[in-house]
Amino acid sequence: MSAAYDAIVVGAGQAGPPLAVRLANAGQRVALIERKFLGGTCVNTGCKPTKTMVASAYAARMAQRAADYGVVLGGAVGMDMRRVKARKDKVTLDSRKSLRDWLDGAKNVTFVEGHARFRSPTEIEVDGKVLSAGKTFLNVGGRAVVPDLPGVTDINYLTNSSILELDELPRHLVVVGGSYIGLEFAQMFRRFGSEVTVVEKGPRLAAREDEDVSEAIRDILAREGIAFRLKAECIRFRRQGSDIAVGVDCTDGSPEVVGSHVLLAIGRRPNTDDLGLDAAGVETDQRGYVKVDDELRTNVGHIWAMGDCNGRGAFTHTAYNDYEIVAANLLDGDRRRLSDRFPCYALYTDPPLGRVGMTETEARKSGKNCLIATIAMTRVGRAVERGETEGFMKLLVDADSRRILGASILGASGDEVVHGILDLMYAGAKVDTIVRSVPIHPTVSEFLPTVFGSLKPLT
Ligand SMILES: Cc1cc2nc3c(=O)[nH]c(=O)nc-3n(C[C@H](O)[C@H](O)[C@H](O)COP(=O)(O)OP(=O)(O)OC[C@H]3O[C@@H](n4cnc5c(N)ncnc54)[C@H](O)[C@@H]3O)c2cc1C
Numbered sequence: 001m002s003a004a005y006d007a008i009v010v011g012a013g014q015a016g017p018p019l020a021v022r023l024a025n026a027g028q029r030v031a032l033i034e035r036k037f038l039g040g041t042c043v044n045t046g047c048k049p050t051k052t053m054v055a056s057a058y059a060a061r062m063a064q065r066a067a068d069y070g071v072v073l074g075g076a077v078g079m080d081m082r083r084v085k086a087r088k089d090k091v092t093l094d095s096r097k098s099l100r101d102w103l104d105g106a107k108n109v110t111f112v113e114g115h116a117r118f119r120s121p122t123e124i125e126v127d128g129k130v131l132s133a134g135k136t137f138l139n140v141g142g143r144a145v146v147p148d149l150p151g152v153t154d155i156n157y158l159t160n161s162s163i164l165e166l167d168e169l170p171r172h173l174v175v176v177g178g179s180y181i182g183l184e185f186a187q188m189f190r191r192f193g194s195e196v197t198v199v200e201k202g203p204r205l206a207a208r209e210d211e212d213v214s215e216a217i218r219d220i221l222a223r224e225g226i227a228f229r230l231k232a233e234c235i236r237f238r239r240q241g242s243d244i245a246v247g248v249d250c251t252d253g254s255p256e257v258v259g260s261h262v263l264l265a266i267g268r269r270p271n272t273d274d275l276g277l278d279a280a281g282v283e284t285d286q287r288g289y290v291k292v293d294d295e296l297r298t299n300v301g302h303i304w305a306m307g308d309c310n311g312r313g314a315f316t317h318t319a320y321n322d323y324e325i326v327a328a329n330l331l332d333g334d335r336r337r338l339s340d341r342f343p344c345y346a347l348y349t350d351p352p353l354g355r356v357g358m359t360e361t362e363a364r365k366s367g368k369n370c371l372i373a374t375i376a377m378t379r380v381g382r383a384v385e386r387g388e389t390e391g392f393m394k395l396l397v398d399a400d401s402r403r404i405l406g407a408s409i410l411g412a413s414g415d416e417v418v419h420g421i422l423d424l425m426y427a428g429a430k431v432d433t434i435v436r437s438v439p440i441h442p443t444v445s446e447f448l449p450t451v452f453g454s455l456k457p458l459t
């Protein structure tokens, strides 16, 4: 028995549900298939739970620093990890429920629970039931990489999913991987009161960023008491009583770090290995990401791939934008393109790093005639008033076109401030526009005209 639809959407992450509803509202019969939780990674094991816990960690930090602000607390600051978890669970469950309510209210969308696998280019099997459709949209996301490192199967390691289930405080959390996921969890648990060591195989943290940004992030986190073991080449694990010994073989320091818990945060892989893509003839690259064109179409004309599984973005906003691109082209006659998008994201350490466009390293490699300006957050009045003066801003401009090339804003509200720059880039405006703007005082953003006004050649 096979059920026929106009469209099948596989995966209810950030792109699948809105596309299913748009197609259904346009009169198409749509099946939306999800094997686990509505909302996918972001809602259940990614952005939402982590940023909710980052908020708890910020509150803990402010309580620990209360005396700096003249606030007298009744006693020592402590954590109730069960309440931290309960708060996080509520935010996640509320979000999942509101998505469920929205989909329940959508006409023409059939929600199918189970694991989807292609049987042919137009047929998908879910728990023995076959669904067919003229168009299929993949939104299957990704999962944590579990490396094939010696001893890894002998220990109880944590990933970004299982660490969210902890309702106790790790005595010593060893975080393997010093990038976005690792650093957010490292700072969070340090603020909750754990001893934390970050083990990174590369020579620096967040290696996609400029070296000065990586250094500043490391300094900020080290001042909070996080230990780092960089250039950790031969990582291996062994049990030591109830603890876990992580072999790091760094060039200096002890060859082992012994912790009570280990978090693996060494990257993500797409959920495309168990999707039967061969049966559909859909091509992937060497790492398993589905190959797509500028409109997110795969090599099979009636199959599209959106979100993390296409390797063209790794964020919630890029997955959602993929939905917008597909919907615009299919339903609105609006030729939106992947190549219209500027890279942008934030790292939610505190202070956060807001990023858009090129890094300084990329600007140098571009061969363009570039201008650069920087300012330390110690010079930003609002940051001083808030007692949050760590970090700096770095801005890059094309000297010939006077268009903004990129920005790294590591500092108080850096994740928000960067949007003023992002908006100008989308507007195609010259930097002179912002130099003449009159911003509100006192804000962190008010320094943008001043900094853009002090551009120097990038030598
Ligand atoms: C710890 C962490 C923190 C993050 N923080 C941020 C952040 O602050 N900001 C940000 O922008 N991004 C963040 N991200 C990244 C963000 O979560 C992802 O980029 C985003 O969720 C990708 O959405 P997606 O729709 O592509 O896939 P997903 O959200 O992963 O959804 C895919 C869905 O498909 C389902 N699925 C997979 N295979 C099948 C199948 N065969 N059959 C049926 N269903 C299937 C899965 O169960 C899942 O529900 C974070 C990620 C992590 C891990």
Ligand SMILES: NC(=O)c1ccc[n+]([C@@H]2O[C@H](COP(=O)([O-])OP(=O)(O)OC[C@H]3O[C@@H](n4cnc5c(N)ncnc54)[C@H](O)[C@@H]3O)[C@@H](O)[C@H]2O)c1
Binding pocket: 147, 149, 176, 177, 178, 179, 180, 181, 182, 184, 199, 200, 201, 202, 205, 206, 207, 232, 235, 265, 266, 267, 268, 313, 314, 315, 345, 346, 347, 348
């Ligand atoms: N704020 C955000 O938007 C946010 C937050 C978290 C995650 N994410 C998304 O999740 C994705 C994955 O993040 P991630 O931090 O897991 O991966 P990543 O690919 O960004 O970084 C992995 C890190 O692990 C290191 N590494 C790799 N193998 C190792 C090994 N064997 N031992 C030690 N270190 C090793 C790498 O050198 C790198 O520094 C990101 O690309 C991002 O898109 C986004």
